[in-house]
Amino acid sequence: MVRETPNPIDLALFSQLNWFIGLRWGAGLAVILGAVIDRYWLHWPDAWQEALAVGVAILLYKAILRVLVRPRPSTEWNYRTLVTIALAQIILELSCLTLMTLWTGGAHSPLLGFFVFHMVIASLLLPYLMAYAGAAFSCLMILGGLWCTGQAPVHRAEVMVVSGWVIMLLLTVYLTSNITRSLNRHRRRVLRQKHRIRSMSDELRRQQRGMIQQEKMAAMGQLAAGVAHEIANPLASMDSLLQLLQRKPEKLQDGATEKLRDQITRINRIVRQLTNFSHPGDEEWQIASIDKIVAQSLQMIRFDHRVRNVKMDFHRDLSPEDGLVRVQTHAIEQVFVNIILNALDAMVDSEKPQLDIHVGQDPKHCFVTIVDNGHGIPSEHLDHIFEPFFTTKPLGKGTGLGLAVSYRLVRNHGGQLEAENVDNGTRFTVSLPKADGVS
Numbered sequence: 253m254v255r256e257t258p259n260p261i262d263l264a265l266f267s268q269l270n271w272f273i274g275l276r277w278g279a280g281l282a283v284i285l286g287a288v289i290d291r292y293w294l295h296w297p298d299a300w301q302e303a304l305a306v307g308v309a310i311l312l313y314k315a316i317l318r319v320l321v322r323p324r325p326s327t328e329w330n331y332r333t334l335v336t337i338a339l340a341q342i343i344l345e346l347s348c349l350t351l352m353t354l355w356t357g358g359a360h361s362p363l364l365g366f367f368v369f370h371m372v373i374a375s376l377l378l379p380y381l382m383a384y385a386g387a388a389f390s391c392l393m394i395l396g397g398l399w400c401t402g403q404a405p406v407h408r409a410e411v412m413v414v415s416g417w418v419i420m421l422l423l424t425v426y427l428t429s430n431i432t433r434s435l436n437r438h439r440r441r442v443l444r445q446k447h448r449i450r451s452m453s454d455e456l457r458r459q460q461r462g463m464i465q466q467e468k469m470a471a472m473g474q475l476a477a478g479v480a481h482e483i484a485n486p487l488a489s490m491d492s493l494l495q496l497l498q499r500k501p502e503k504l505q506d507g508a509t510e511k512l513r514d515q516i517t518r519i520n521r522i523v524r525q526l527t528n529f530s531h532p533g534d535e536e537w538q539i540a541s542i543d544k545i546v547a548q549s550l551q552m553i554r555f556d557h558r559v560r561n562v563k564m565d566f567h568r569d570l571s572p573e574d575g576l577v578r579v580q581t582h583a584i585e586q587v588f589v590n591i592i593l594n595a596l597d598a599m600v601d602s603e604k605p606q607l608d609i610h611v612g613q614d615p616k617h618c619f620v621t622i623v624d625n626g627h628g629i630p631s632e633h634l635d636h637i638f639e640p641f642f643t644t645k646p647l648g649k650g651t652g653l654g655l656a657v658s659y660r661l662v663r664n665h666g667g668q669l670e671a672e673n674v675d676n677g678t679r680f681t682v683s684l685p686k687a688d689g690v691s
Contacts, residue, residue, distance in 0.1 A: 284308065306348050338377040342386055345370055350393040358403035359410050364417055367394075368424050375428035383429050387421045490515045539687045542575040542618040543568055543611050549588035550609075558596045562605045569612040577618050578687040583661045587669070590654040591622050591680045598626025598678065617667075617683045625677040637671060 284307035349370065353361040367390050374386040395414070398404045405411045490512055550566070553559055577584075592607070599605035608623040629637060638659040655671075662669040667684040 282307075284311075306351055310348055335378060335382070339382060339386075342370065342374050342377070343389070346386065346390050346393065350390070350397055353394065354397045354401055354403065358398050358401070359405050359414050364394075367417070367421060371421050371424040372428050375425050375432055380425070380429035380433065383425045384422075387425045390421060391418050487515075487519070537578055537580055539576050539578055540581050542577050542620065542684065543570065545579070545581060545584050546588055546609065546611055546620055548581075549585045549592065552585065552589050553592050553596075556593070556596060558600070558605075562596065562599065562607050564607045565609065567608070567610045569610070570618070575611065575613055575618045576687045577665075577684045579665055579684065584665065584682075584684070587658040587661050587682060588620070588622070590658045591682075594654060595622060595624035595626060595678070595680075598628070599624050600626075602626055613686070617685055619681060619683040621679055621681045623674060623677060623679045628673045628676075628678050629671065631673070634671065634673070638669070 284304060286307075288304075346367070349363065349366055353363045353367075356363055371383070371387055371390070375383040378386065394417075395404075398414075405414050546566075550564075595607055596605075599607070602625055604625075606625050608621075610621045610623075612619055612621075637655050640656040655669075659669045662682055662684070665684055667682065670681045670683075672679050672681075
């Protein structure tokens with residue numbers, strides 16, 4: 253059975269109610285301690301036994317409420333049940349407090365002020381009409397108790413004290429209820445906004461994953477002709493060998509089977525590279541060598557037919573053990589593939605296209621610079637090249653997503669992706685933080 257998501261307002265009330273119940277341990281113990289002090293030091297008129305009984309009663313019903321409001325799945329609680337429990341507890345509290353007040357001086361009791369505290373609690377836990385009913389209940393109990401015990405206010409000063417006390421209770425409920433309702437309205441608005449923000453964030457993440465996958469497929473499209481050529485070569489070798497065996501099976505050479513296996517292995521390796529590169533979804537984070545990631549990216553780029561005309565220099569200023577980064581490997585491979593494909597596009601009209609790739613490090617980062625001798629990026633466009641759908645390529649030649657996706661992927665890894673024009677082309681620099689514990 254699918255459970256409903258608990259109402260955040262109900263959960264807040266449940267938390268407040270548990271907090272209030274927790275206070276009762278201290279209240280019960282304080283009443284018992286007061287009874288003991290009265291018995292041996294204060295000697296108020298024969299009230300210590302009754303006060304002791306009230307303290308024990310408070311601890312008893314507190315234990316009962318703790319059992320009722322015990323930890324359980326949040327969906328088992330609803331607002332009406334929680335309000336009923338809160339109302340029952342407040343009535344019990346007011347009844348005990350009334351008895352204590354009558355035993356400690358009536359209208360002159362120092363405990364009268366505790367009614368204000370209980371009105372604040374009632375306003376926090378109960379709907380405002382119930383909170384007003386709690387104030388009226390307190391007034392009736394105190395006035396009725398004073399009358400029944402012969403402590404009814406007679407003198408003008410006593411009447412003024414009791415009247416002021418009644419007004420103070422009502423004002424406390426009024427002010428606290430208004431503040432509480434305002435806070436609850438604000439809480440509801442915040443919860444709605446959080447829900448909208450969460451929904452928007454989920455949608456943005458879905459769209460971002462879609463953009464990343466779309467750009468992967470665009471790169472695969474650019475490499476498709478080279479991939480077909482790369483697979484066609486071993487297939488042609490296999491076909492030639494099989495034709496020879498078909499015509500002259502008696503001339504089967506000892507190494508023929510091994511040659512077939514080598515070509516199959518070559519095809520499997522190509523297919524596995526393509527599958528890994530184009531695989532959608534979130535990849536696990538791992539510690540990997542930045543040098544190895546660049547090398548794997550260049551293995552993908554070799555499928556592009558334009559690479560045959562490019563002079564490529566790959567410089568390493570670190571050992572594989574030094575250049576360790578914590579990354580999603582295929583995501584960073586996609587970054588390098590996107591940048592190099594852009595470089596190949598930029599060098600399409602160059603007489604002697606050249607691509608320089610340099611892998612290095614500093615104390616905290618590993619970095620890769622990719623420099624081409626293409627046409628460069630117009631200075632007015634440099635600040636916009638990482639924006640989605642911004643492209644300087646002719647219509648139909650680019651999606652405008654490659655660099656935007658690359659920038660986002662590098663930033664998600666805590667790194668930086670920067671571009672700048674150099675004397676005869678463009679330099680892209682990818683900087684990634686070293687894996688923890690790697691210097």
